[in-house]
Every structure is written in C-alpha cells, then in structure tokens.
Amino acid sequence: MKKIFNFYRHGSRKENKIALTFDDGPSEETEKVLELLKEYNAKATFFVWTQRIKGREKTIKRILREGHEIANHTHSHKRMIFKSFDFVKKDILKADEELKKQGIKTNLFRFPGFKWGITSFCVCLKLKKKVIFCDVVSQDWLRPWLKKRNPKVRIKLNPVIKRTLRKTKNGSIINLHDYLEGIGRHKEIIPILEKVLPKLKERKYDFVTVSELLNFKK
Numbered sequence: 001m002k003k004i005f006n007f008y009r010h011g012s013r014k015e016n017k018i019a020l021t022f023d024d025g026p027s028e029e030t031e032k033v034l035e036l037l038k039e040y041n042a043k044a045t046f047f048v049w050t051q052r053i054k055g056r057e058k059t060i061k062r063i064l065r066e067g068h069e070i071a072n073h074t075h076s077h078k079r080m081i082f083k084s085f086d087f088v089k090k091d092i093l094k095a096d097e098e099l100k101k102q103g104i105k106t107n108l109f110r111f112p113g114f115k116w117g118i119t120s121f122c123v124c125l126k127l128k129k130k131v132i133f134c135d136v137v138s139q140d141w142l143r144p145w146l147k148k149r150n151p152k153v154r155i156k157l158n159p160v161i162k163r164t165l166r167k168t169k170n171g172s173i174i175n176l177h178d179y180l181e182g183i184g185r186h187k188e189i190i191p192i193l194e195k196v197l198p199k200l201k202e203r204k205y206d207f208v209t210v211s212e213l214l215n216f217k218k
Helices: 028-039 057-065 085-101 118-126 142-149 158-167 189-202
Strands: 002-004 007-010 017-023 044-048 069-072 130-132 173-177
Touching (some): 028 057, 057 069, 069 085, 085 118, 173 189
Parallel strands (some): 007 130, 017 173, 044 069
Antiparallel strands (some): 002 007
C-alpha cells in the first residue's frame, strides 16, 4: 500500500481490488447509490459529514447492514488548513461522538476537500487516525460547481467517466460524492455510476471497503 506516516493513497498494485469512496453524505442520493452497489455486488466506504446524519439515521443503518463501511469526514466539514489544534481535534472528536451514537467506531478519516496543514496532520497523529486520500480523483463535483457559478455551463458526464476509468488500476481508492457541499443534491452521481460500475466490473475488479483494501484489522 502507498503510505506516508498515517496517510494512505492506494492499496496493493498486485491485487485486482479497488475501493469506491463517497464523501459528504448521507443524502437521498445515498439510497440510490446503495441500490446500484447492491446490483454490482460492490462494497464501498462512506466518509460521513456527521452534521448530516440527523433525520437520515435509517440510511446510516442501511449502509452498515449491507456490508459497507462508514468513516469520519469531520462534523463541520470545514477545511482543516489554517485551523487551530483545538478546533481540528474537537471537530474530529465531535464526528466520532456522532458516529458512536450510531454504533460506529472508526479510525479512518478523510479531510474535507483534502485540505490539511501541519497542525491538522499532528492532530491526526495524536488521535491515531488513518488518513485516507486517494489516487483517483473523479472530479464529479467540478461541473456542478461551475454550473452554480455560471448557469450556462452544461454538465457533461463523459469527462468524469473517462477520467475515472482511465486512472483506475489495481489497488485504487476512488473519490466520489453522494452529496455536494454548497450545491446540494448530486443528481449526476447515479448516471456516472451507471456507466463506471459495469466497465470496472468488466475488468474483473473486486469492489471492497478501504479497510479491506489496506488490510486493516477491524
């Protein structure tokens, strides 16, 4: 696996396992994502923005019931760069607390927007968090974000699909979203997955959780 200190980018290149990851949920799109994952017998890891759990507890339970994994994506979803040690620590621990209410204990963590600094790095070391980055950034958020800034922008799915398929290889950790901060519903995620999942399945990839990909003990 690719590891620097407690940061991880991908798993073994010798095995045809890959990990789908979804950030910023749960949301109503999460339920549709789960249906597609079931269709392709695919497991995934959901990095949960814990402020969004309230009212969506059934979705959290379904994620676990269907064999997927839930990890910490902070409580506030604020970027963890130029933040104080205390702020970062409290936010991560608050997310842990909210996950614990759902019966979840995890040491997997992902920075919102992959933004971090030396202070937030030190917090993660102190809290013994395994920080999960990725080697496949799908950019599924980019065109919805551009469209919000300029309504004339057309949302095109092909760039996301082609980019994801081109960059995925043995051991890849793929970054996707089941909700988009500042935008709301990620209406494009299902059409994207409907194209990406069968193509990756054709390549004989085994879709596993991050913990399984990186051989972490539960």
